[in-house]
Amino acid sequence: DQQVKQNSPSLSVQEGRISILNCDYTNSMFDYFLWYKKYPAEGPTFLISISSIKDKNEDGRFTVFLNKSAKHLSLHIVPSQPGDSAVYFCAASPRSSNDYKLSFGAGTTVTVRA
Amino acid sequence: DGGITQSPKYLFRKEGQNVTLSCEQNLNHDAMYWYRQDPGQGLRLIYYSQIVNDFQKGDIAEGYSVSREKKESFPLTVTSAQKNPTAFYLCASSTQGVRSPLHFGNGTRLTVT
Numbered sequence: 001d002q003q004v005k006q007n008s009p010s011l012s013v014q015e016g017r018i019s020i021l022n023c024d025y026t027n028s029m030f031d032y033f034l035w036y037k038k039y040p041a042e043g044p045t046f047l048i049s050i051s052s053i054k055d056k057n058e059d060g061r062f063t064v065f066l067n068k069s070a071k072h073l074s075l076h077i078v079p080s081q082p083g084d085s086a087v088y089f090c091a092a093s094p095r096s097s098n099d100y101k102l103s104f105g106a107g108t109t110v111t112v113r114a
Numbered sequence: 115d116g117g118i119t120q121s122p123k124y125l126f127r128k129e130g131q132n133v134t135l136s137c138e139q140n141l142n143h144d145a146m147y148w149y150r151q152d153p154g155q156g157l158r159l160i161y162y163s164q165i166v167n168d169f170q171k172g173d174i175a176e177g178y179s180v181s182r183e184k185k186e187s188f189p190l191t192v193t194s195a196q197k198n199p200t201a202f203y204l205c206a207s208s209t210q211g212v213r214s215p216l217h218f219g220n221g222t223r224l225t226v227t
Contacts, residue, residue, distance in 0.1 A: 004156065032213050043118070043204055043218025044157075089156060091212075099211030100145065100164060101172070104156030 003027045004092050006105035014113050019077040021108050023090030026071065030092040034102070035064060035075050038087045047088070048075070080112045116141045120205050120219035127199075127226050135190045135222045137205035143217070145210060146188040150174065151202040151221075160203075163188055192224060199226045 005024045013019045023033075031052040036044035050057040050064045050073070057064050063076045077084055090105040118139045127133045139146065144165050149157040159172030163182040177196025182188050188207075192199045202223050206216040 002156065009154075034212075034215075036216075041220065043120075043206070043220050044216075045218070046215030049213075049215075091156075093212050099213055100147075100162045100170070101159060102157075102212040102216075104149075104158075106154055106156045 002103075002106070003030075004090055004103045004105040006088075006090055006108050008108050009106070010109045010111070012111045012113060013080045015082060016079045019075075019080045019084065019110055019112070021075040021077075021088050021090075021110070023073045023075075023105055024071060025073075025092050025103075027092070027094060027103070028071070029094040029096065030103070031095040032093040033064070033066060033073055034091045034093070035062075036089045036091060038089065038107070044089060077110075080110075082112050082114060085110055085112045118205055118207055118217055118219035120203075120222050122222060123220070125222055125224045127224070129226055130194045131226075132191055132193050133199075133224065133226075135192065135203055135205075135224070137188045137190065137219060138186055139188075139205075139207045139217070140186060141207055141217060142185070143207035143209055144185070145208045146182065147206040147208075147216065148172075148178070148180065148188070148190045149204045149206065151204060157204060160190065192226075199224060 034049040035047040038044040087107045091102045147162045148160040161180040163169040179191045205219045
């Protein structure tokens with residue numbers, strides 16, 4: 001049973017426009033969320049994170065929004081650049097004594113068109 | 115440059131054979147992890163190790179084994195008991211837990227026929 005869901009397998013956006021990636025979760029114990037980015041033939045790299053005590057975290061062109069009541073988070077990339085074309089994974093960590101488990105979504109493939 | 119090295123990049127084995135995937139890190143991280151990625155699915159945790167000489171089962175440990183004799187190394191053995199071993203395997207490390215960013219290797223694609 002997948003506790004983190006990325007319902008859009010792919011997203012195509014024009015260069016310079018906003019990319020919005022969505023992620024939903026079902027486990028109310030999740031209190032820390034991360035986004036990872038993956039290029040083909042490489043391992044994922046950490047992009048940005050957010051704790052449940054916040055509803056927004058920003059890092060340059062990347063902003064993550066958290067809506068706890070809806071169990072929903074989104075990643076905004078503004079403006080989108082060709083180098084942003086990659087697979088983006090949403091991940092969540094539960095509030096517990098075990099800080100070594102992450103639940104990942106299936107990923108969203110972003111293609112930025114010139 | 116510090117990082118995680120996984121080898122080999124591609125691995126082919128016959129059904130019924132055990133195979134060991136290598137993972138080495140020079141980041142001085144205490145924690146190491148093995149994940150499996152299948153098409154259309156997120157990464158799933160196989161095993162993790164918080165410290166040398168200690169490791170714990172993840173969500174899909176059946177048919178796999180690991181060892182952590184050195185801080186730098188966390189090899190994964192895919193045994194013949196693993197029902198569907200063909201997959202993309204990713205090794206990762208972190209300073210402490212998953213709330214510090216995971217550093218991933220470039221993965222090993224295992225094909226068993």
